[in-house]
Amino acid sequence: MSKVSSLAEALxxxxxxTHLALTxxxxxxxxxxxxxxxxxxxxxxxxxxxxxxxxxxDLLVGxxxxxxxxxxxxxxxxxxxxxxxxxxISAGLAAEEYSTLSLTLxxxxxxxxxxxxxxxxxxxxxxxxxxxxxxxxxxITDPFSGSPVLAVSAVRPDVAIVHADVxxxxxNASVSGPLWSIKETAMASARVIVTAERVVPLGGxxxxxxxxxxxxxxxxxxxxxxxxxTAVYGAYDYDAALLTEYVAAxxxxxxxxxxxxxxxxxxxxxx
Amino acid sequence: xxGHPWTPGEMMAVAAASRLRDDDVAMVGLGLPQIAALLxxxxxxxxxxxxxxxxxxxxxxxxxxxxxxxPRMWKDAWSFGGVLxxxxxxxxxxxxxxxxxxxxxxxxSGSLNTTLVRGDDGSVRRFNGSGGGNDIASLxxxxxxxxxxxxxxxxxxxxxxxxPGRILNGRPRGEAGLPGGGTAAxxxxxxxxxxxxxxxxxxxxxxxxTPEAVLASTPMPLIxxxxxxxxTPExxxxxxxxxxxxxxxKGWYLG
Numbered sequence: 001m002s003k004v005s006s007l008a009e010a011l012x013x014x015x016x017x018t019h020l021a022l023t024x025x026x027x028x029x030x031x032x033x034x035x036x037x038x039x040x041x042x043x044x045x046x047x048x049x050x051x052x053x054x055x056x057x058d059l060l061v062g063x064x065x066x067x068x069x070x071x072x073x074x075x076x077x078x079x080x081x082x083x084x085x086x087x088x089i090s091a092g093l094a095a096e097e098y099s100t101l102s103l104t105l106x107x108x109x110x111x112x113x114x115x116x117x118x119x120x121x122x123x124x125x126x127x128x129x130x131x132x133x134x135x136x137x138x139x140i141t142d143p144f145s146g147s148p149v150l151a152v153s154a155v156r157p158d159v160a161i162v163h164a165d166v167x168x169x170x171x172n173a174s175v176s177g178p179l180w181s182i183k184e185t186a187m188a189s190a191r192v193i194v195t196a197e198r199v200v201p202l203g204g205x206x207x208x209x210x211x212x213x214x215x216x217x218x219x220x221x222x223x224x225x226x227x228x229x230t231a232v233y234g235a236y237d238y239d240a241a242l243l244t245e246y247v248a249a250x251x252x253x254x255x256x257x258x259x260x261x262x263x264x265x266x267x268x269x270x271x
Numbered sequence: 272x273x274g275h276p277w278t279p280g281e282m283m284a285v286a287a288a289s290r291l292r293d294d295d296v297a298m299v300g301l302g303l304p305q306i307a308a309l310l311x312x313x314x315x316x317x318x319x320x321x322x323x324x325x326x327x328x329x330x331x332x333x334x335x336x337x338x339x340x341x342p343r344m345w346k347d348a349w350s351f352g353g354v355l356x357x358x359x360x361x362x363x364x365x366x367x368x369x370x371x372x373x374x375x376x377x378x379x380s381g382s383l384n385t386t387l388v389r390g391d392d393g394s395v396r397r398f399n400g401s402g403g404g405n406d407i408a409s410l411x412x413x414x415x416x417x418x419x420x421x422x423x424x425x426x427x428x429x430x431x432x433x434x435p436g437r438i439l440n441g442r443p444r445g446e447a448g449l450p451g452g453g454t455a456a457x458x459x460x461x462x463x464x465x466x467x468x469x470x471x472x473x474x475x476x477x478x479x480x481t482p483e484a485v486l487a488s489t490p491m492p493l494i495x496x497x498x499x500x501x502x503t504p505e506x507x508x509x510x511x512x513x514x515x516x517x518x519x520x521k522g523w524y525l526g
Contacts, residue, residue: 025325026340051354052325052402054340073386073400077301077338078523086397097386099405100324101358108355120363121409124435124447127386127401139448148448178326178345179353233342240337 002169003220007037010193010219014038014159019047021107021157021189022056023182024230026077027238029175030056031161033226034195036265039063049157050074051103051181055230055246058082059265061093062250062257068094070136070155072103079240080247087253096134097127102152104181106136109154110188116151118142123150160189162212163227165235166205167196171217174209177233183211191218195226197235275479277506279419279460280525281514282477284310285506287371287417287458293318297369298362298407301338303417304371306514306524307458313513322361324403326352335519358403362410365450370411372404374418376429379492381436381454381466383408383416384429401433408434413455420459425491437468461485463503470494475501 011034014020024030035056045067050057053074060066062084074082089095098106102122109117122128122137128150131137140151162182164173173194175182186192192212199222229239242264249260280303287307291297293316299308309332312319322328323339329349336344361367375398376384385404387397408414418424437444437453444453456474457464462485465474472494476485482500486493519525
Protein backbone atom coordinates (compact mmCIF):
# COMPACT_ATOMS: atom_id res chain seq x y z
CA MET A 1 0.00 0.00 0.00
CA SER A 2 1.28 3.44 -0.88
CA LYS A 3 2.41 5.70 1.96
CA VAL A 4 1.59 8.84 -0.01
CA SER A 5 -0.99 11.21 1.44
CA SER A 6 -1.63 14.92 1.79
CA LEU A 7 0.84 16.85 3.93
CA ALA A 8 -1.79 17.39 6.63
CA GLU A 9 -2.57 13.66 6.75
CA ALA A 10 1.09 12.70 6.87
CA LEU A 11 1.65 15.13 9.73
CA UNK A 12 -1.36 13.83 11.71
CA UNK A 13 1.04 11.55 13.67
CA UNK A 14 2.62 14.71 15.12
CA UNK A 15 0.46 15.41 18.19
CA UNK A 16 0.65 18.02 20.92
CA UNK A 17 3.68 17.02 23.02
CA THR A 18 5.34 14.87 20.33
CA HIS A 19 9.15 14.75 20.30
CA LEU A 20 9.78 15.98 16.78
CA ALA A 21 13.12 15.93 14.94
CA LEU A 22 13.90 18.22 12.01
CA THR A 23 16.68 17.99 9.46
CA UNK A 24 17.15 21.38 7.81
CA UNK A 25 20.41 23.28 8.33
CA UNK A 26 20.28 27.09 8.62
CA UNK A 27 19.14 28.23 5.16
CA UNK A 28 19.09 24.92 3.38
CA UNK A 29 16.60 22.03 3.12
CA UNK A 30 14.37 23.32 5.92
CA UNK A 31 11.00 21.57 6.10
CA UNK A 32 9.20 24.89 5.83
CA UNK A 33 5.93 23.61 4.33
CA UNK A 34 5.69 20.98 7.08
CA UNK A 35 6.45 23.54 9.80
CA UNK A 36 3.78 25.86 8.37
CA UNK A 37 1.24 23.02 8.40
CA UNK A 38 2.04 22.27 12.06
CA UNK A 39 1.62 25.95 12.92
CA UNK A 40 -1.66 26.06 10.99
CA UNK A 41 -2.82 22.99 12.90
CA UNK A 42 -2.05 24.71 16.20
CA UNK A 43 0.38 22.08 17.54
CA UNK A 44 1.61 22.86 21.05
CA UNK A 45 4.09 21.49 23.54
CA UNK A 46 6.47 19.92 21.02
CA UNK A 47 9.94 18.83 22.04
CA UNK A 48 12.14 19.68 19.07
CA UNK A 49 15.49 18.06 18.37
CA UNK A 50 17.51 19.49 15.49
CA UNK A 51 21.27 19.33 15.11
CA UNK A 52 21.63 22.82 13.62
CA UNK A 53 18.65 25.14 13.82
CA UNK A 54 17.40 27.06 10.81
CA UNK A 55 14.34 28.76 9.37
CA UNK A 56 11.83 26.03 10.26
CA UNK A 57 13.14 25.90 13.85
CA ASP A 58 12.66 29.63 14.22
CA LEU A 59 9.17 29.49 12.65
CA LEU A 60 7.98 26.77 15.04
CA VAL A 61 9.53 28.30 18.16
CA GLY A 62 8.37 31.80 17.22
CA UNK A 63 4.83 30.51 16.68
CA UNK A 64 4.67 29.02 20.17
CA UNK A 65 4.65 25.35 19.12
CA UNK A 66 7.78 24.28 21.04
CA UNK A 67 8.21 23.75 24.80
CA UNK A 68 11.66 22.20 24.74
CA UNK A 69 14.50 22.61 22.26
CA UNK A 70 17.50 20.28 21.89
CA UNK A 71 19.97 21.70 19.36
CA UNK A 72 23.54 22.88 18.84
CA UNK A 73 22.76 26.48 18.04
CA UNK A 74 21.86 27.72 14.60
CA UNK A 75 21.43 30.75 12.40
CA UNK A 76 20.19 31.93 9.03
CA UNK A 77 23.84 32.22 8.00
CA UNK A 78 24.69 35.76 7.04
CA UNK A 79 21.02 36.75 6.79
CA UNK A 80 20.85 36.85 10.58
CA UNK A 81 20.42 34.95 13.83
CA UNK A 82 17.45 32.86 14.92
CA UNK A 83 15.77 35.81 16.61
CA UNK A 84 12.66 33.92 17.73
CA UNK A 85 14.70 31.07 19.20
CA UNK A 86 17.12 33.40 20.96
CA UNK A 87 14.27 35.51 22.35
CA UNK A 88 12.36 32.43 23.53
CA ILE A 89 15.41 31.04 25.34
CA SER A 90 15.99 34.39 27.04
CA ALA A 91 12.32 34.29 28.08
CA GLY A 92 12.70 30.84 29.60
CA LEU A 93 12.20 28.23 26.82
CA ALA A 94 13.84 25.00 28.01
CA ALA A 95 16.84 24.62 25.71
CA GLU A 96 19.69 22.12 25.76
CA GLU A 97 22.61 23.26 23.66
CA TYR A 98 25.14 20.78 22.29
CA SER A 99 27.75 20.95 19.55
CA THR A 100 27.01 19.67 16.05
CA LEU A 101 29.03 16.48 16.53
CA SER A 102 27.90 15.64 20.06
CA LEU A 103 24.21 15.93 19.19
CA THR A 104 24.74 13.88 16.03
CA LEU A 105 26.39 11.22 18.22
CA UNK A 106 23.33 11.22 20.52
CA UNK A 107 21.17 10.53 17.48
CA UNK A 108 23.57 7.86 16.23
CA UNK A 109 23.40 6.16 19.65
CA UNK A 110 19.60 6.35 19.44
CA UNK A 111 19.59 4.83 15.97
CA UNK A 112 21.83 1.95 17.09
CA UNK A 113 19.87 1.21 20.26
CA UNK A 114 22.95 2.03 22.36
CA UNK A 115 22.57 3.82 25.71
CA UNK A 116 25.34 6.32 24.91
CA UNK A 117 28.40 6.99 22.82
CA UNK A 118 31.75 8.34 24.01
CA UNK A 119 33.30 11.50 22.61
CA UNK A 120 36.19 13.86 23.32
CA UNK A 121 34.20 16.92 22.24
CA UNK A 122 32.41 19.38 24.59
CA UNK A 123 34.84 18.64 27.46
CA UNK A 124 35.69 21.65 29.64
CA UNK A 125 33.00 23.89 28.13
CA UNK A 126 30.12 25.64 29.86
CA UNK A 127 27.86 23.92 27.34
CA UNK A 128 28.77 20.65 29.07
CA UNK A 129 28.34 22.14 32.55
CA UNK A 130 24.72 22.89 31.68
CA UNK A 131 24.09 19.57 29.93
CA UNK A 132 25.19 17.28 32.75
CA UNK A 133 22.13 18.11 34.94
CA UNK A 134 19.84 17.51 31.92
CA UNK A 135 20.94 13.88 31.70
CA UNK A 136 22.32 14.33 28.20
CA UNK A 137 26.01 13.96 29.03
CA UNK A 138 28.30 12.64 31.76
CA UNK A 139 32.06 12.31 32.19
CA ILE A 140 33.12 8.67 32.46
CA THR A 141 36.39 6.75 32.54
CA ASP A 142 37.54 4.87 29.47
CA PRO A 143 37.55 1.28 30.79
CA PHE A 144 40.52 0.40 28.57
CA SER A 145 42.93 3.32 29.12
CA GLY A 146 41.58 4.78 32.35
CA SER A 147 41.50 8.28 30.86
CA PRO A 148 38.50 10.66 31.10
CA VAL A 149 36.01 10.68 28.23
CA LEU A 150 32.54 12.15 27.77
CA ALA A 151 29.44 10.01 27.32
CA VAL A 152 26.47 11.52 25.48
CA SER A 153 23.16 9.75 25.98
CA ALA A 154 21.00 8.34 23.21
CA VAL A 155 18.11 10.41 21.94
CA ARG A 156 15.11 8.81 20.22
CA PRO A 157 12.62 11.32 18.84
CA ASP A 158 9.07 10.17 18.07
CA VAL A 159 8.87 11.57 14.55
CA ALA A 160 11.47 12.95 12.12
CA ILE A 161 10.67 15.04 9.06
CA VAL A 162 13.02 14.93 6.07
CA HIS A 163 12.66 17.07 2.96
CA ALA A 164 13.96 14.99 0.03
CA ASP A 165 14.61 15.70 -3.64
CA VAL A 166 12.64 12.68 -4.68
CA UNK A 167 10.87 9.87 -2.84
CA UNK A 168 9.03 6.76 -4.00
CA UNK A 169 5.57 5.79 -2.79
CA UNK A 170 7.10 3.48 -0.15
CA UNK A 171 9.22 6.26 1.32
CA ASN A 172 12.64 5.50 -0.15
CA ALA A 173 13.98 9.03 -0.14
CA SER A 174 16.87 10.55 -2.02
CA VAL A 175 18.75 13.59 -0.76
CA SER A 176 21.54 15.09 -2.88
CA GLY A 177 24.44 17.25 -1.76
CA PRO A 178 25.97 17.14 1.71
CA LEU A 179 23.93 15.13 4.24
CA TRP A 180 24.97 16.71 7.58
CA SER A 181 22.92 14.73 10.18
CA ILE A 182 19.89 13.86 8.07
CA LYS A 183 20.41 10.07 8.12
CA GLU A 184 21.26 9.84 11.82
CA THR A 185 18.23 11.98 12.73
CA ALA A 186 15.87 9.89 10.58
CA MET A 187 17.25 6.54 11.76
CA ALA A 188 17.10 7.57 15.45
CA SER A 189 13.41 8.45 15.22
CA ALA A 190 10.58 5.98 15.77
CA ARG A 191 8.81 7.17 12.62
CA VAL A 192 9.84 9.31 9.63
CA ILE A 193 7.74 11.57 7.44
CA VAL A 194 9.20 12.50 4.06
CA THR A 195 8.16 15.60 2.19
CA ALA A 196 9.55 15.48 -1.33
CA GLU A 197 9.91 17.73 -4.31
CA ARG A 198 8.68 14.82 -6.41
CA VAL A 199 7.10 11.42 -5.68
CA VAL A 200 7.71 8.52 -8.07
CA PRO A 201 6.48 4.90 -8.22
CA LEU A 202 8.38 2.21 -6.30
CA GLY A 203 11.46 1.32 -8.33
CA GLY A 204 11.77 4.84 -9.68
CA UNK A 205 14.87 5.62 -7.62
CA UNK A 206 18.24 3.92 -8.08
CA UNK A 207 18.94 2.12 -4.75
CA UNK A 208 22.39 3.78 -4.80
CA UNK A 209 20.64 7.14 -4.49
CA UNK A 210 18.42 6.27 -1.50
CA UNK A 211 19.41 8.23 1.61
CA UNK A 212 16.58 7.22 3.96
CA UNK A 213 15.21 3.70 3.44
CA UNK A 214 11.45 3.36 3.08
CA UNK A 215 11.44 0.71 5.82
CA UNK A 216 11.62 3.47 8.47
CA UNK A 217 9.24 5.87 6.72
CA UNK A 218 5.64 6.17 7.90
CA UNK A 219 4.30 8.78 5.51
CA UNK A 220 5.14 10.59 2.29
CA UNK A 221 3.77 13.86 0.93
CA UNK A 222 4.64 15.46 -2.40
CA UNK A 223 5.41 19.11 -1.67
CA UNK A 224 7.19 20.84 -4.56
CA UNK A 225 9.04 23.85 -3.18
CA UNK A 226 8.49 22.48 0.32
CA UNK A 227 11.75 23.96 1.62
CA UNK A 228 11.27 27.45 0.17
CA UNK A 229 12.49 30.08 0.97
CA THR A 230 15.51 27.94 1.94
CA ALA A 231 17.64 26.24 -0.70
CA VAL A 232 17.52 22.67 -1.98
CA TYR A 233 20.76 21.55 -3.59
CA GLY A 234 20.34 21.04 -7.32
CA ALA A 235 16.69 22.17 -7.24
CA TYR A 236 16.40 25.81 -6.16
CA ASP A 237 18.27 28.65 -4.47
CA TYR A 238 17.22 30.36 -1.26
CA ASP A 239 14.94 33.38 -1.61
CA ALA A 240 17.23 36.13 -0.35
CA ALA A 241 14.48 38.79 -0.33
CA LEU A 242 12.07 36.70 1.76
CA LEU A 243 14.81 35.61 4.18
CA THR A 244 15.80 39.25 4.64
CA GLU A 245 12.17 40.16 5.37
CA TYR A 246 11.95 37.22 7.75
CA VAL A 247 14.94 38.40 9.76
CA ALA A 248 13.41 41.88 10.07
CA ALA A 249 10.01 40.52 11.16
CA UNK A 250 11.49 37.99 13.59
CA UNK A 251 13.69 40.71 15.10
CA UNK A 252 10.49 42.63 15.88
CA UNK A 253 8.67 39.55 17.20
CA UNK A 254 5.18 39.74 18.71
CA UNK A 255 2.27 40.74 16.49
CA UNK A 256 4.53 41.91 13.66
CA UNK A 257 6.07 38.43 13.43
CA UNK A 258 2.72 36.64 13.76
CA UNK A 259 1.19 38.74 10.96
CA UNK A 260 4.24 38.22 8.76
CA UNK A 261 4.19 34.45 9.26
CA UNK A 262 0.43 34.32 8.61
CA UNK A 263 0.75 36.33 5.41
CA UNK A 264 3.90 34.78 3.96
CA UNK A 265 3.91 31.20 5.23
CA UNK A 266 0.40 30.17 6.28
CA UNK A 267 -1.90 31.84 3.77
CA UNK A 268 -1.58 29.28 1.04
CA UNK A 269 -2.54 25.81 2.30
CA UNK A 270 -0.39 23.16 0.66
CA UNK A 271 -2.28 20.19 -0.72
CA UNK B 272 44.26 52.75 9.91
CA UNK B 273 43.38 55.72 7.82
CA GLY B 274 45.80 56.37 5.00
CA HIS B 275 46.21 52.71 4.09
CA PRO B 276 44.73 51.39 0.89
CA TRP B 277 43.46 48.20 2.54
CA THR B 278 40.39 47.69 4.72
CA PRO B 279 40.57 46.12 8.19
CA GLY B 280 38.85 43.02 6.78
CA GLU B 281 41.45 42.65 4.03
CA MET B 282 44.28 43.01 6.53
CA MET B 283 42.74 40.37 8.74
CA ALA B 284 42.14 37.93 5.89
CA VAL B 285 45.70 38.32 4.60
CA ALA B 286 47.26 38.00 8.07
CA ALA B 287 45.28 34.83 8.71
CA ALA B 288 45.91 33.33 5.27
CA SER B 289 49.68 33.78 5.64
CA ARG B 290 49.67 31.39 8.61
CA LEU B 291 47.99 28.53 6.77
CA ARG B 292 50.23 25.72 5.56
CA ASP B 293 50.18 23.89 2.29
CA ASP B 294 49.74 20.55 4.10
CA ASP B 295 46.94 21.76 6.41
CA VAL B 296 43.61 19.97 6.54
CA ALA B 297 41.39 22.82 7.68
CA MET B 298 37.84 23.01 9.02
CA VAL B 299 36.44 26.52 8.64
CA GLY B 300 33.57 28.46 10.17
CA LEU B 301 31.41 30.98 8.34
CA GLY B 302 32.52 34.51 7.41
CA LEU B 303 36.12 35.74 7.41
CA PRO B 304 37.53 32.27 8.25
CA GLN B 305 36.15 31.07 4.89
CA ILE B 306 37.65 34.03 3.06
CA ALA B 307 41.08 33.58 4.70
CA ALA B 308 41.15 29.88 3.84
CA LEU B 309 40.11 30.48 0.24
CA LEU B 310 42.76 33.21 -0.10
CA UNK B 311 45.45 30.81 1.14
CA UNK B 312 44.17 28.11 -1.21
CA UNK B 313 44.46 30.48 -4.16
CA UNK B 314 47.91 31.84 -3.20
CA UNK B 315 50.43 30.49 -0.69
CA UNK B 316 48.88 27.16 0.27
CA UNK B 317 47.42 25.61 -2.90
CA UNK B 318 47.62 22.15 -1.34
CA UNK B 319 45.47 23.03 1.66
CA UNK B 320 42.44 20.79 2.07
CA UNK B 321 39.25 22.46 3.24
CA UNK B 322 36.32 20.80 4.97
CA UNK B 323 32.91 22.10 6.02
CA UNK B 324 31.17 20.60 9.05
CA UNK B 325 28.03 19.62 7.18
CA UNK B 326 30.01 17.13 5.13
CA UNK B 327 31.65 19.00 2.27
CA UNK B 328 35.17 17.95 1.28
CA UNK B 329 37.32 20.44 -0.66
CA UNK B 330 34.78 23.00 -1.80
CA UNK B 331 36.05 25.36 -4.48
CA UNK B 332 33.45 28.13 -4.60
CA UNK B 333 33.66 30.72 -7.33
CA UNK B 334 30.98 33.05 -5.97
CA UNK B 335 30.77 34.59 -2.48
CA UNK B 336 28.45 32.60 -0.23
CA UNK B 337 26.15 33.61 2.62
CA UNK B 338 27.69 30.96 4.84
CA UNK B 339 28.51 27.27 5.03
CA UNK B 340 24.87 26.29 4.41
CA UNK B 341 24.78 28.26 1.13
CA PRO B 342 25.05 25.73 -1.74
CA ARG B 343 27.34 28.23 -3.53
CA MET B 344 29.93 27.33 -0.91
CA TRP B 345 29.81 23.64 -1.92
CA LYS B 346 30.61 24.27 -5.57
CA ASP B 347 32.95 21.80 -7.27
CA ALA B 348 33.60 19.94 -4.02
CA TRP B 349 35.59 16.72 -4.22
CA SER B 350 32.94 14.83 -2.30
CA PHE B 351 29.91 15.09 -0.06
CA GLY B 352 29.30 13.19 3.15
CA GLY B 353 27.78 14.02 6.49
CA VAL B 354 28.69 15.32 9.93
CA LEU B 355 30.01 11.89 10.91
CA UNK B 356 32.44 12.04 7.99
CA UNK B 357 33.58 15.65 8.47
CA UNK B 358 33.37 16.27 12.23
CA UNK B 359 33.54 12.53 12.98
CA UNK B 360 36.11 10.59 10.96
CA UNK B 361 38.12 13.63 9.87
CA UNK B 362 38.05 15.87 12.96
CA UNK B 363 37.38 13.47 15.83
CA UNK B 364 39.60 10.97 14.01
CA UNK B 365 42.53 13.35 14.38
CA UNK B 366 42.99 14.20 10.70
CA UNK B 367 42.16 17.91 10.92
CA UNK B 368 45.31 19.94 11.56
CA UNK B 369 43.68 23.37 11.69
CA UNK B 370 40.41 25.01 12.65
CA UNK B 371 39.62 28.63 11.76
CA UNK B 372 36.87 30.20 13.85
CA UNK B 373 35.26 33.52 14.64
CA UNK B 374 34.28 34.51 18.18
CA UNK B 375 32.30 37.05 20.21
CA UNK B 376 34.93 36.98 22.96
CA UNK B 377 38.32 35.44 23.63
CA UNK B 378 40.46 35.18 26.78
CA UNK B 379 44.25 34.83 27.29
CA SER B 380 44.07 31.01 27.13
CA GLY B 381 42.22 31.23 23.81
CA SER B 382 38.87 30.12 25.20
CA LEU B 383 36.01 31.27 22.98
CA ASN B 384 32.52 32.58 23.56
CA THR B 385 30.08 32.29 20.64
CA THR B 386 26.93 31.95 22.75
CA LEU B 387 25.98 35.14 24.56
CA VAL B 388 27.08 38.54 25.84
CA ARG B 389 25.79 40.36 28.90
CA GLY B 390 24.84 44.03 28.89
CA ASP B 391 25.88 46.42 31.65
CA ASP B 392 22.30 46.16 32.96
CA GLY B 393 22.63 42.37 33.27
CA SER B 394 20.56 41.66 30.16
CA VAL B 395 21.69 38.71 28.03
CA ARG B 396 21.98 38.87 24.27
CA ARG B 397 22.19 35.43 22.65
CA PHE B 398 24.03 34.63 19.43
CA ASN B 399 24.42 31.58 17.21
CA GLY B 400 25.91 29.19 19.77
CA SER B 401 28.34 26.41 18.98
CA GLY B 402 27.32 24.60 15.84
CA GLY B 403 30.55 22.77 15.05
CA GLY B 404 32.66 25.47 16.73
CA ASN B 405 33.10 23.61 20.02
CA ASP B 406 33.96 20.40 18.15
CA ILE B 407 36.60 22.19 16.10
CA ALA B 408 38.11 23.99 19.13
CA SER B 409 38.10 20.73 21.09
CA LEU B 410 39.55 18.46 18.45
CA UNK B 411 41.55 20.29 15.73
CA UNK B 412 45.35 20.16 15.82
CA UNK B 413 45.49 23.93 16.29
CA UNK B 414 42.98 26.77 16.04
CA UNK B 415 43.18 30.29 14.63
CA UNK B 416 40.58 32.79 15.75
CA UNK B 417 39.81 35.56 13.28
CA UNK B 418 37.92 38.54 14.73
CA UNK B 419 37.73 42.33 14.85
CA UNK B 420 39.94 44.04 17.39
CA UNK B 421 37.09 45.41 19.50
CA UNK B 422 38.14 45.93 23.15
CA UNK B 423 34.85 44.41 24.30
CA UNK B 424 35.88 41.12 22.68
CA UNK B 425 38.98 40.61 24.86
CA UNK B 426 38.25 39.38 28.37
CA UNK B 427 40.35 38.16 31.28
CA UNK B 428 37.73 35.37 31.27
CA UNK B 429 35.02 34.90 28.62
CA UNK B 430 31.43 35.49 29.74
CA UNK B 431 30.40 32.07 28.45
CA UNK B 432 32.90 29.33 27.66
CA UNK B 433 31.50 27.82 24.47
CA UNK B 434 34.79 26.37 23.25
CA PRO B 435 37.86 25.58 25.36
CA GLY B 436 41.28 27.15 24.89
CA ARG B 437 44.65 25.81 26.00
CA ILE B 438 44.16 25.98 29.76
CA LEU B 439 41.20 24.66 31.77
CA ASN B 440 40.94 25.46 35.49
CA GLY B 441 44.62 26.37 35.50
CA ARG B 442 45.76 23.05 33.99
CA PRO B 443 46.76 22.09 30.42
CA ARG B 444 43.66 21.00 28.52
CA GLY B 445 45.00 17.53 27.75
CA GLU B 446 44.61 16.57 31.40
CA ALA B 447 40.86 17.07 31.09
CA GLY B 448 40.72 14.69 28.14
CA LEU B 449 40.83 17.17 25.26
CA PRO B 450 43.00 15.91 22.39
CA GLY B 451 43.49 18.97 20.12
CA GLY B 452 46.10 21.66 20.68
CA GLY B 453 43.64 24.49 21.19
CA THR B 454 43.90 28.12 20.13
CA ALA B 455 47.31 28.97 18.62
CA ALA B 456 46.65 32.55 17.53
CA UNK B 457 44.04 35.30 17.52
CA UNK B 458 44.26 37.28 14.29
CA UNK B 459 42.55 40.67 14.30
CA UNK B 460 42.52 43.72 12.05
CA UNK B 461 45.21 45.32 14.24
CA UNK B 462 47.51 42.57 15.49
CA UNK B 463 48.38 38.92 15.78
CA UNK B 464 48.19 37.52 19.31
CA UNK B 465 49.77 34.12 19.83
CA UNK B 466 48.36 31.91 22.56
CA UNK B 467 50.83 29.78 24.51
CA UNK B 468 50.40 27.61 27.57
CA UNK B 469 51.80 30.48 29.62
CA UNK B 470 49.57 33.24 28.25
CA UNK B 471 48.72 35.49 25.33
CA UNK B 472 51.65 37.10 23.50
CA UNK B 473 51.48 40.18 21.26
CA UNK B 474 53.40 38.60 18.38
CA UNK B 475 53.02 41.36 15.79
CA UNK B 476 51.13 44.55 15.12
CA UNK B 477 49.82 45.46 11.68
CA UNK B 478 51.37 48.28 9.63
CA UNK B 479 50.41 51.70 11.01
CA UNK B 480 49.75 50.36 14.52
CA THR B 481 51.87 50.88 17.61
CA PRO B 482 52.22 48.25 20.33
CA GLU B 483 51.03 50.84 22.88
CA ALA B 484 47.81 51.55 21.01
CA VAL B 485 47.09 47.84 20.55
CA LEU B 486 47.78 47.09 24.20
CA ALA B 487 45.44 49.92 25.23
CA SER B 488 42.68 48.31 23.15
CA THR B 489 43.21 44.79 24.49
CA PRO B 490 41.86 44.65 28.04
CA MET B 491 43.24 41.25 29.01
CA PRO B 492 46.67 40.12 30.21
CA LEU B 493 49.00 40.28 27.21
CA ILE B 494 52.72 39.50 27.19
CA UNK B 495 55.00 41.72 25.11
CA UNK B 496 58.03 39.78 23.90
CA UNK B 497 61.52 41.08 24.74
CA UNK B 498 62.46 43.33 21.84
CA UNK B 499 58.82 44.17 21.21
CA UNK B 500 56.31 42.70 18.78
CA UNK B 501 57.09 42.35 15.09
CA UNK B 502 55.28 44.12 12.26
CA THR B 503 52.83 42.06 10.19
CA PRO B 504 53.60 42.28 6.46
CA GLU B 505 51.14 44.49 4.63
CA UNK B 506 48.70 43.03 2.10
CA UNK B 507 50.07 42.97 -1.43
CA UNK B 508 48.19 44.43 -4.36
CA UNK B 509 47.72 40.94 -5.77
CA UNK B 510 46.21 39.63 -2.53
CA UNK B 511 43.87 42.61 -2.32
CA UNK B 512 42.80 42.23 -5.92
CA UNK B 513 41.99 38.57 -5.41
CA UNK B 514 39.98 39.35 -2.28
CA UNK B 515 38.15 42.29 -3.84
CA UNK B 516 37.52 40.97 -7.31
CA UNK B 517 36.96 37.27 -6.74
CA UNK B 518 36.56 36.11 -3.15
CA UNK B 519 34.32 38.87 -1.78
CA UNK B 520 33.40 41.28 -4.58
CA LYS B 521 30.36 42.57 -2.67
CA GLY B 522 32.41 43.37 0.43
CA TRP B 523 30.19 41.23 2.68
CA TYR B 524 33.08 40.13 4.86
CA LEU B 525 35.93 42.47 4.01
CA GLY B 526 34.05 45.71 4.71
